[in-house]
Amino acid sequence: MQRRVLRLVAVGTAVGLGLAGLPASAQASAAPSARVWVTTIDRAELMHERAAVPFTTNASNGVTIAVDPSRTYQSMDGFGASITDSSASVLYRLSPQQRAEAMRALFDPERGAGVSFLRQPIGASDFTAEAVHYTFDDMPPGQTDYTLSHFSIEHDRAQVLPLLREAKRLNPQLKVMATPWSPPAWMKTSDSLASGELKDDPKVYAAYAVYLTRFVLAYTAAGVPVDYLTVQNEPQNRDAGGGPVMGLNTTQASKVIEILGPLLRILSPRTKILGYDHNWQTHPNDIKNTPPGQDPEADYPYKMLSTPASRWLAGTAYHCYYGDPSAMTALHDAFPDKGIWFTECSGSHGANDTPAQYFTDTLKWHARTITVGTTRNWAKSAVTWNIALDSTGGPHLGGCGTCTGLVTVQPDGSWTTNAEYYTIGHLSRFVKPGAVRIASSSFGNPAWNGEVTDVAFRNPDGSTVLVAHNENDAPRTFTVAVGGHSFDYTLPGGSLATFTWPRSKVLDDGLRLLSLAGATATSSVGADAGLAADEDASTRWSSGAAQEPGQYLQVDLGSARTFRRVAIDSGASVGDYARGWQLSTSSDGTTWRVIASGTGAGQLSNVDVAATRARYLRITSTASAGNWWSIADIRLYS
Template identity: 70%
Template sequence: MTAALALGGAVAATAAPSADRRAQPQARVWVTTVDRSELLHERAPVTFREGTSAEPTIVVDPRRSYQSMDGFGASLTDSSAEVLYRLSPADRDEVMRSLFDPARGIGVSFLRQPIGSSDFTAADEHYTYDDVPAGQTDFGLRSFSIAHDEARILPLLRQARRLNPKLTIMATPWSMPAWMKTGGTLAGGRLADDPAVYRAYARYLVRFVQAYAAAGVPIDYLSVQNEPQNRAPSGYPGTDLPVRQQARVIEALGPLLRAASPRTKILGYDHNWATHPGDIASTPPGEDPETDYPYQLLSGPAARWIAGTAFHCYYGDPSAQTALHDAYPDKGIWFTECSGSHGPDDPPAKFFRETLVWHARTLAIGTTRNWAKSVVNWNLALDATGGPHLGGCDTCTGLVTVGADGTATTNAEYYTIGHLSKFVRPGAVRIASTSFGTVGWNGQLTDVAFRNPDGSTALVVHNENDDPRSFAVAVGDRIIDYTLPGGALATFTWPAHPALRSDLREIPLTGATVVADPAGENPAAAVDADASTRWSSGQAQAPGQYLQVDLGATRTFRRVAIDSGGNLGDYPRGWQLSASDDGTTWRTLATGTGVAQLTNVDLPRTTARHLRITSTAAAGNWWSIADLRLYT
């Protein structure tokens, strides 16, 4: 069997076509299921209609935008290059097309390249680009050479750039040359605390950037150390680089890089969402474990040279990215490494399912909803044993597995990346969408939406639950209805269309406060702009129950959206919307009978400081409000 025949899911699919203004707008749909019965399979399109839906409704709001996107992908490690070169030239070309071609493949658009050796190295020993005999130094970098990469890595990188000219490339070292380090070894130790060494390391990194550019592979981003708190790597290169040392390297590197390669931006940190307990335990006695590493880095003078920070998935959760963004909103966030990993006895079907659902909710959606400008897995391709590797992980998987028989098969990561990279173009901007799921798994629908440079929209939806889930997607005043199998991942795309426009703009409810009767569960969750949280009555619906909001200031609005979220049936069976200027004297704005999870109450232009939603009917269901939204 050839590689091309074994590559399931590498289907040809184009971006959403230009809208016919006379036709009803449609969304195209691609689905991947946990049983592999559908792998980036394009289903029949669905037509937007007028009206409402009884199901939970994902509201996509293009008027609210967040970060721009650089791309999605993995790393073309030394091991990845090795296994790809085990294929025949024709089969290797087909695998590369399936990975990088935006039309015939998934359009991988971001690569994170090791500078020298990592654990995924096919050589017999680890290496950098300036290795000299033990006891010697090379401050003049006379031994510097990227010859190792010229055989396989650079040809593949050049081919990837030809297949996808919009490819972004980041570079990261696992270790500086051993002669720059305490202990004189690539595996472990620290950068020598010597100004001459800091300068030499900065020049080494610039030489790499220049050499790669001369070889036809310009570097867009550069971090100065992979996982700087991993002090005891298991038989592979690594360096303990405390904040003060990373800052000194960056301060030496910044001016040199600006002069030599202005396009290349520096990223700091490049480690986990939270400091791993093992890294805390390995902190030398008397030293700060630096659990706030990225905060310290961005608060110092080196920050002037730093475009932002990079994160990995191996400890903590993506909310750490939003916390850092909130503290330093002018600095970008990139997600740059996560590997699928399996137990030694995991059957393939179990591993595919578990990887798909975890990566879908945590990486594809979780990182991007938390400000990541990229989503990057670890190895692009590995062999059937999860190698070759020299130390480090022995249960990792790549986007593609190359078998001993010359076949290439796609793994779950191929699809979790593909549901983004094939449809979300570099330069796209994340836009607002209500999402009911969490990265910790709550069995709901979770999603993320993007507006492409051509004006089209891509919406990625994951059903966290094991059972099928039905939902609606609302854009402007039109909706589509859909059902996803348990665990499935889907991408919806649609072109810009006059029927999907809206003049309404959401009003932020920052500073709003809430009281409820009954208090039930967490009244403040109704105005936290997070549909995965909710206020719930905690008891059966009854007339007179209410939720009351002090908006914090007088607001003028034309629509109030009462969203009961993902818990089907928790909408009010009858409701009354009232307003007040002082919280004492109330006037009724509207009344109605609840029929759906999302109730949009359209009003004449209304001004008020206080709102109250009162239940006017009885039902056995609890009453929930996941999100209260005002529009003007």
């Protein structure tokens, strides 16, 4: 009986993959199909699964996203939002059945969005349903509690903690980060949660470190272990529009962390500290509101990671409200051994925008900036802000009046999904905790250039996930290539898609992508030759003139490298490929040897050669054409 059941399972699987009737050897060598889910800006498709598309060996002449699992980047922790006090309050307005359905839609990794990361306020944020802001050790004005004898998380036991426990039940891989908007007022120079700084007093530094540790231990005892902790939300923001806030410079932050780090190592070793939790770039208002005589610390994360307290830090966290995601890559390059998390970016809308308009605008901006932009720039997480709000964007006490959540609880007791549900869901449902980002050529960018932008991951089970966003309002057709196989796909304007396919030996051609770090380039025509060797397909070198024989682009690899394939990728500049080309190498930049030549047929030319070792590589045009000649990416494979 057992053999028969196993055989039926195997046959059923083969039928599902379209392999029934093929001999076993053919089934083993058949290329897989990619499953596809799409969200469109008109809501006609909302993470809707379309027909699968098979990989084939047919050549393509179009724009090609080359996915290469041999090059890996950061591991992923998860994607999600925050169950703020406001979020908990509006979710509890739902009937028990509706609330259970909303939680499944948010956290269930099979039937919902699979939210896998939550950033939780320690005490009140500006999004609180309470009449006043609060912490977990509030005292009457003029009184202190250095022994923390009044510390209690009782406030969160009513609604926040039950929702967190349910979230962890639905998704056991869920990670939790905790962040305070303000310490208790008695620790601050202002005696207020809405202003001031931490008192410069060793007793206060110690009390604050113990306060944060007590929170971690209390939440753990309540069934919600804390994986990450920062010591202050937006430490340079001293004006939160009436919400809780505190300025905390790197000197004071370091003093707290030097006490907090050893405490957590002993009492909660799973809890890692992040040393910055603010924007990609210091906002001008933060500089303006810096107290006289203080350094505004525009280089805050760099200074924080350069202090002795850095030994207690796993890395840093970023928000989206000023600057751009490239700041995270710059920090990674400076401190490659420290992690980077992206932890807040609220959806928002103009005062007169219709729901349809801000769904469209939020989907497009978040897709290119957060879904793809943060993860392509080393973020181990992508997190928005409130997981749920009501139809007025509240309740809130100070702060943002136009923010949106992943879901909206409507006045009639129902709930609806917003754009953020999908910009997060296209990641969280498919990219599992522990996945690793892998190389993929991407042609769009967070600043918007109207092309297709993407990011790819390898899951712990070996499956691959590709998330792609069409920045343009018009449909865009592209090819996805892995090894020697590919498929073509067309995405509607503004849409977001996730492609997944299983581990497959057929898609592994045995080649490994080489790093071009440190490579430089020159050219006989045009400018910015280095853009062809910067490992960024959204930038390009162009000849600046019609193609003519003898034009060339030359790359200095910095040292001799051995390779077996050269990919010459003209990227999204459709038609700007060399009509004829010649590939030459040199060890000294003076004596050249031709190793290949051919006729261009499309945007991507993969030139396979015998194992070749060289320091210099030159690509020369050998034909005439009215088109300019562009190269977005040169890639070498060993």
